Amino acid sequence: MLKEGGLSGRKKDILRLLVQTYISRGEPVGSKTLSGRLAGTLSPATIRNAMAELEDSGYLPHPHASAGRVPSEKGIRFYVDSLPESNRVDKASERRIVRVLDDSDTPEDLMSRTSFLLSEISKNIGIVIAPPMATTQLKHIDFLDLGEGKILVIFVSRSGLLQRKVIRLKESYHQKDLDRAGRFLVEKFTDRTLTEIRNELLGMVEAERTIYDRMLKLLCTWNETLEAETEPGSESVYVQGTVNILNHAEFANMGPVRELFRMLEEKGRLL
Numbered sequence: 165m166l167k168e169g170g171l172s173g174r175k176k177d178i179l180r181l182l183v184q185t186y187i188s189r190g191e192p193v194g195s196k197t198l199s200g201r202l203a204g205t206l207s208p209a210t211i212r213n214a215m216a217e218l219e220d221s222g223y224l225p226h227p228h229a230s231a232g233r234v235p236s237e238k239g240i241r242f243y244v245d246s247l248p249e250s251n252r253v254d255k256a257s258e259r260r261i262v263r264v265l266d267d268s269d270t271p272e273d274l275m276s277r278t279s280f281l282l283s284e285i286s287k288n289i290g291i292v293i294a295p296p297m298a299t300t301q302l303k304h305i306d307f308l309d310l311g312e313g314k315i316l317v318i319f320v321s322r323s324g325l326l327q328r329k330v331i332r333l334k335e336s337y338h339q340k341d342l343d344r345a346g347r348f349l350v351e352k353f354t355d356r357t358l359t360e361i362r363n364e365l366l367g368m369v370e371a372e373r374t375i376y377d378r379m380l381k382l383l384c385t386w387n388e389t390l391e392a393e394t395e396p397g398s399e400s401v402y403v404q405g406t407v408n409i410l411n412h413a414e415f416a417n418m419g420p421v422r423e424l425f426r427m428l429e430e431k432g433r434l435l
């Protein structure tokens with residue numbers, strides 16, 4: 165019966181044993197060697213058949229016709245993923261790890277010390293790969309003005325990694341503005357990666373730009389309409405106090421007065 169990864173229990177056991185043997189000897193492993201390590205519980209022919217199937221599945225490249233097998237990257241990955249959980253280190257090693265790592269001042273120093281400890285404990289090569297800062301989750305960030313266009317960025321990741329970096333800007337910023345920017349990023353984007361923060365900020369800027377563009381278009385259209393009205397409309401003319409004209413002597417004859425009143429009331433004629 166096939167299990168996880170498409171491998172039966174027997175083929176898994178053979179693959180694990182082959183990888184272990186290859187790690188310890190550093191050379192291709194043959195079916196007779198594996199049969200001997202299994203104390204003859206499986207014949208070389210049975211192991212060869214299983215190895216051929218593992219080769220077809222990409223776990224065991226076959227470098228030469230007469231040579232044994234070596235695990236591929238896929239085979240090594242299967243072996244590593246199937247390893248049992250490691251036991252805790254002894255108390256003395258644990259205290260040494262804490263002491264060495266606590267003295268780290270920079271991310272680079274921490275990575276170097278971790279690699280050294282891995283090498284020392286495992287008696288092998290210690291390799292540590294630091295995650296790119298762009299994929300690191302934000303926990304806290306501060307900006308400190310150093311003057312002369314230089315700003316110190318203090319970034320603390322969710323995992324506790326602290327990074328300090330000085331950046332140079334052409335524009336000057338007041339410290340209160342830098343403090344406000346730091347608080348905004350922490351309040352809005354905690355647990356987000358720098359890449360996610362950048363993309364979301366760009367989206368926010370684009371949304372704001374769209375709103376202001378539409379508002380500007382509305383105002384410009386309104387302004388163009390106002391400029392096109394070179395003559396006042398009837399709603400722009402207001403007439404009050406027409407009765408005062410009666411005080412003038414030339415309007416003693418009421419005929420012209422009535423005509424004038426009709427004209428004043430018809431503002432369209434005035435325009």
